[in-house]
Amino acid sequence: MAAYVPSHELIEHIESGQTWAIARMITRAEAGATEAREAIGEIYRKAGRAHIIGITGVPGSGKSTLVNKLAEKLRQNGRTIAIVAIDPSSPYSGGSILGDRIRMADLVLDPGVFIRSMATRGAVGGMAHCALDVVDILDVAGFDTIIIETVGVGQDEVEIAHAAHTTVVVSAPGLGDEIQAIKAGILEIADIHVVSKCDRGDANRCLTDLKMMLKDGLGSSGIDHWHPPVIGISSYADEGFEALIEALAAHKDSSVNSQRREDIARFRLSKAAETLLLEEFRNFLDITASAQKLAARKGDPYSLALSLIEDFKNENT
Amino acid sequence: MASTAIRVLLAKVGLDGHDRGIKVVARTLRDAGMDVVYSGLHRTPEEVVIAAVQEDVDILGVSLLSGVQLTVFPKIFALLKEKNVNDLIVVAGGVMPDEDVVAIKKMGVALVMLQDTPPKEIIASLQQLVAERGPR
Structure with missing residues (x-):
């Protein structure tokens, strides 16, 4: 990998599973390089074989530790695994410290x-902008299961549910009562609920709260025939993983169908259009004059934004 | 949303539990806008090289305060050669004798930053090394 290898030439190396080529292509997808866009398009058309699992939950709930153990167990069943572990960028410097690997040392x-x-990099839904391009690259590289571990999320970052085949929401004991469990947001998107750290005494309470929520008819993931199970696990005591793997397989068989694929495609398409449109809009945009007007209270945010959009439209007709 | 943040893997190798320095460096580089992958403690040369390749980092930085630089770096460079990796910039940080600095530079370490290196100098040196390497 000495000289610069053009992206379209990387594809065959990716298909034969060459680590360096997979890694390099991911870097280019992440950089949003125009040179790579065509190759990423070709990769998309070749992808579509892997089972894509999203793992999400609050910071410190044990996502990375769970992924480590889950991947280990799936490997024992002979499946190959790729993991995309997402951590937050600094809102100030744009830099980051990516520490999920520390908990995956066994792999x-x-x-x-x-x-x-x-x-x-400034994406707010719990995922990076290009995470799905990265998933396609790993899919074409031949990995059977691709796990996306989102950043530690709050209550509202639900983007993963539009992108993964199966979404696992990890809850940790001791973080809230049953009212937390009936609120809208993250708990609603789970295809599978996991309560982590079940070696702890207060885990039963958390399991009960989630089960009650589901019994009350709240928190269904929107699919009639699938009832999200609540699974207690302990990575420390190595318990609950068989149940989790069974649930993942059952969800894949029953719910990863053409409808689900179309929903994901719909999300991808609008995301891609949004990205390109925003890019163009930002390149075109000089908001200084409008911002000064706004700061001086000589206009209001909506009218000024509307007139910017009008200018943009006129420019493009 | 095109961005080309410098990617760095910071690694602790061997039985060396001193991680205050590497954490300070990690934060320094984060604040300079870099993406920093941290390996955690007690990694082997092989684990570090595999991680560097998968993460496709521009720079591998190895922190050593246990005196094993003359054992660790030959292994790292042998593994990089075996895996045909030749555009990875390898740097070292920590505390070591002057003659070891000369020795590991001969092996291919691009830069050795000892305990008295100011944070600004670390950032500038790494940025310069990546700029000199050129696009990849």
């Missing part, structure tokens, strides 16, 4: 596992 030497850390 590193296994050639059937590929781990990539990513920063959010």
Whole structure:
């Protein structure tokens, strides 16, 4: 990998599973390089085989530790695994510290596992902008299961549910009462609920709260025939993972159908259009004059934004 | 949303539990806008090289305060050669004797930053090394 290898030439190396080519292509997807866009398009058309699992939950709920153990168990069943671990970018410097790998140390030497850390770079839904391009690259590279671990999320970052085949929401004991469990947002998107750290005494309470919520008819993930199970696990005591793997397989068989694929495609399409449109809009935009007007209270945000959009439209007709 | 943040893997290798320095460096680089992957403690050369390749980092920075630089770096460079990686910039940080600095530079370490290196100098040196390497 000495000289610059053009992106379209990387594709065959990716298909034959060459780690360096996979890694390099991910870097280019992340950089949003125009040179790579065509190759990423070709990769998209070739992808579509892997089971894509999203793992989300609040910071410190045990996502990385769970992913480490889950991947280990899936490997024992002979499946190859790629992990995309997302951590936040600094809102000030744009830099990041990506530390999810630390908890996945058991997997590193296994050639059937590929781990990539990513920063959010200002994306707010819990994922990085190009995370799905990265998933396609890993899919074409032949990994059977691709796990996306989102940043530690709050109550409202639900983008993963539009992008993954199966969404696992990890809750940790001791973080809230049953009212937290009936609120809108993150708990609603789960195809599978996991309560982590079940070696702790207060875990039963958390399990009960979630089960009650589901019994009350709240928190269904919008699919009639699928009832999200609540699974207690302990990475420490190595418990609950068989149930989780069974639930993942059951969800894949029953719910990853053409409708689900179309929903994901719909999300991808509007996301891509949004990205390109925003890029063009920002390149065109000089908001200084409008911002000064706004600061001086000589206009209001909506009218000024509307007139910017009008200018943009006129420019493009 | 095109961005080309410099990617760095910071690694602790061997039985060396001193991680205050590497954490300060990690924050320094984060605040300079870089994406910093941290390996955690007690990694082997092989684990570090595999991580560097998967993460496709521009720079591998190894922190050593345990005196094993003459053991660790030959292994790292042998593994990089075996994996055909030749555009990775390898740097070292920590505390070590002057003659070891000369020795590991001969092996291919691009830069050795000892304990008295100011944060600004670390940032500038790394940025310069990546600029000199050129696009990849």
